Structure formats: structure tokens, C-alpha cells
Amino acid sequence: MEANDLQNRGENVKMTSMSSLSSQPYKGTRDYYPADKRVQNYIFGIWREVAERFGYEEYGAPLLEPLELYAAKSGQEIVNEQTYQFTDRGGRNVAIRPEMTPSISRMVAGQRQELGYPARLYSIAQFMRYERPQHGREREFWQLNFDMFGVDGATADAETIIMSDAIMRSFGATNKMFTIRINNRGLINYMMADYLGLDVIQSELMIKLFDRKNKITDEQFEEQAADIFSSEQQATGLSRIKVLLAATSMAELPPELRDSEPVREVRELFTQLQEAGVTSAKFDISLMRGFDYYTGMVFEVFDNHPDNNRSMFGGGRYDGLVGLFGAEPVATVGAAPGATTTENFLRAHELLPTFESTTDVYMIVLGDNTLKGAQKVAQQLRGEGVKVAVDITNRKLDKQIKAAVKMRVPYMLFIGERELAEESYRLKDVKSEDEQALSLERIVTTVADYRRRNNEDDI
DSSP: OOHHHHHHHHHHHHHHHHSOOOOSOOTTOOOOOHHHHHHHHHHHHHHHHHHHHTTOEEOOOOSEEEHHHHHHHTOHHIIIIIOOEEEOTTSOEEEEOSOSHHHHHHHHHHTTTTSOSSEEEEEEEEEEOOOOOBTTBOSEEEEEEEEEESOOSHHHHHHHHHHHHHHHHHTTOOGGGEEEEEEEHHHHHHIIIIISOOOHHHHHHHHHHHHTGGGSOHHHHHHHHHHHSOTTTHHHHHHHHHHHHHOOSGGGSOHHHHTSHHHHHHHHHHHHHHHTTOOSEEEOTTOOOSOTTOOSEEEEEEEOOTTSOSEEEEEEEOTTSGGGGTSOOOOEEEEOOBHHHHHHHHHHTTOOOOOOOSOSEEEEEOSTTOHHHHHHHHHHHHHTTOOEEEOOSOOOHHHHHHHHHHTTOSEEEEEOHHHHHHTOEEEEETTTOOEEEEOHHHHHHHHHHHHHHHHHHHO
16 A cells, blocks of 8 residues: 555545544444344344254354355345455455345355254344335344244144244234235245246246235236336236235135145145144245245245334245255255344334343442442442342432432332431332332342242233
8 A cells, every 4th residue: 555545545545534423323234322222132132042942052153154045045135235245355255244144054064963853053143235115124133033843734833833823922922913924935936837827037037026915006917027028928917916915715716726735735734834823824825035046935924013114034945055055955944033023013012021220229329428338339249149230339329319310220229327227227219209218138028029920010
């Protein structure tokens, strides 16, 4: 680098440091203040509890992966338009992961012989995609990914949907709040090739059109579908699409599809879901799922609220991905709920609990000479498992109280010279404003009772 370039770079850095920086996060991302983080941790906690209830075990994967990992199977839209990619200092083309499926498939391929099957694996991880930010869709996002490796057929497919249903119900959702729409990629391929008479390229275009059907008008859909058909195919093809879209159940499908093997697979899946008590599932012939790697059952969980009527998450069967890494192919099925869409669902249906601070007690220090004694009391309480924040600012009483209220701490503990001398401390319930003079032992039991009541309310 020449001297002039170094000088220019130095001047640019100096100018940046002199100007005021924006307090806003990068476009398409969000800051998580403590109140936001409590909501996120609540969602993560439900995810983790349900996943482990079904016998899934947690794993982790790198944030960066070789770009070729996604070029192989995620689809060109993700690779060419949505992936954050760069060349690292070693000359390697890498990407910030836009999804987890290729990573966990790589990991399973790496220990193909060492894993016990069925391998039930889950992660709660962070991803980035460069796409247009909108309601429920961000450039940086968090997902639960849960996948079962090593089992083919309807039983494994059913478990994935049963677990998705259990996740929703663990948040307090009822049948009227959400619908699980189900299709089969084998049926989709059969429909495109045998029923609509499309070639490979036409089929790919039509699948992508169906995938965005709910994002465009009916007129736009019909116009774009007509463009995919050849002039000889148009009349029959458009007529057959109308028949498909009018079918609300497998029984209403045209005979050419109704008697096919993929439809028999879907029927077996619905039988198992019915036996498991899953009543939120519905067959939807128009459901496609955009990723190229799906090979069988596909599904999406839809929010039925009129203000948030959209797909929240989905998944399906992808049997071929592990085989791309030189290992023997492994039957795989999985799903990936997103944190933002889940939060929007919970807010729309008023299912979010009220969250308090993770701190139990905010200690308000009275007088100039009591901080040392207050710190000793705080240390004793922490030793008993009470979470204590001590105000060490030497501020006036009203400002200390205001800080505790802003932090949504459930209890304030007032300590002055008198309290230290008598070993009796004033504990105030912030919500009820009840105040009692208590010993350390009683403070510990009071906080424990509060926690127990809160846990019972959350069940």
C-alpha cells in the first residue's frame, strides 16, 4: 500500500471518529435490551424443553461455512442474493450461515458411523440472510433447528409434525390459532410432470410460482402460470391448476393424483397424526416449500390471526443431503421454527407472559457510611441463591427507587445504619407496595415463595 493510500485511510478514520455515530443497529437486525432478551429466552426455553422432551440432543456448528456448502443444495436465490459471503485472508470463499440444514448434514456425514440412529439433534442458533426486512423477516434471525437422521417413512415424518404441534401448544396455542399445512414433494413432482405435463425447467418455475402464490394476486398468479406453459399446454394446464387449487382434501384431488403412491404416503401420515391427537393438520396441495433439497413430506405452520396471517415456520424430509459429503445417504426429516415469527404469534394472540427482571432484589443504600455493610448483606443473600443488585451510586433515595422501578425488579431492600445494627431489613414488594422488616432468613424464603408462585403461573 502506498503512502498516499495510508494517509487517506488515516484521514477517513479520523473523520469518522470526529462525527457522531448512529445509535441504530444495522438494517434488518435488532438490539435486544433486557426486556427483549427475557422474551427471547422464554421462547428459547420452551423450544429447549420440548426438544429434550422428545429425546433430541443439542449440538453446535460454526457461524462460517464454505460457500460451496450452500451452492450445492440451498438454492440459487439464497446463494446469489441472500448470502453474506466474502473471501477470507486465506483466499477461501466463505459465508455466514443462512440456514443450518447443510451444516448439520455435513456434521452427520463426518461421523456417519459413530452416531446412534435414529439421531435426534437440535440447535438454537443465529443466522443471516441479505433480504428485504419486513414484518416477521429480518436479516439477522434466530431459529430452533431439530432433525431426525436415520429413519424413513411416515412414522418419522409424523413425529416431526407432532413435535411442531407440541411446541405451539406449549406456548398456550389452541387449534383455532394455527394450522399445520402438509404436502409431499413426491406428489408435487408427480403433479408437475404427470398431471400438468411440464418438463424439468417448467416444473422448477411452476414450483417457485406456487411457493409465492399467497404473495401475489390471483390474476398475477394465473398470468405467470400461463407464461410457464407452452401455447399448446396453456388451456388444459390452467384448467387443471384450478382443479388442484379447489381441492381442500385428498379426496377432492383429481383421480390421476388421488390414486398415486405419494398420496398414499400422505394418507398414512394423516392417519398417524390423527392417532396422536394432532387436530391442527390440514392437507394443502399448493404448499411447495422453496428449498431444492426436500424429497418427501413438507409442511408449514400458519398463524390464523387476521393481523398476522402468514407462515411461521416449516420443514420436511430431505434424504439426499448427507450423501453430498461422500457418505452413504441418510434418511432425514426436520423443521426450523424462527424466534421472530414465534414472538409475533405470541403477541398477536396475547400469549406472552409478563416478565420481571432476572434480579430478585435491588438493594437501596441509605446513608454515606452503610455501603460496606450493605455489600456484606448482599454477599450473604447471594450465598443463599438470591440475585441481588446493590446501588453503589450514593444517589438520593428517590433516584435509587426510580432505577429499581425501571429495571422491573420485584423487590427493593432498604439498608441503612439502623437496619445493619438491628439485622432487620425493610423489604418492599414493588407491585403491591407492601413493606416488611425481615431477617435475612425471611428475605430468602420470601424470594423463594415469589419464584415458586411465578413458576406455577407459567405452567
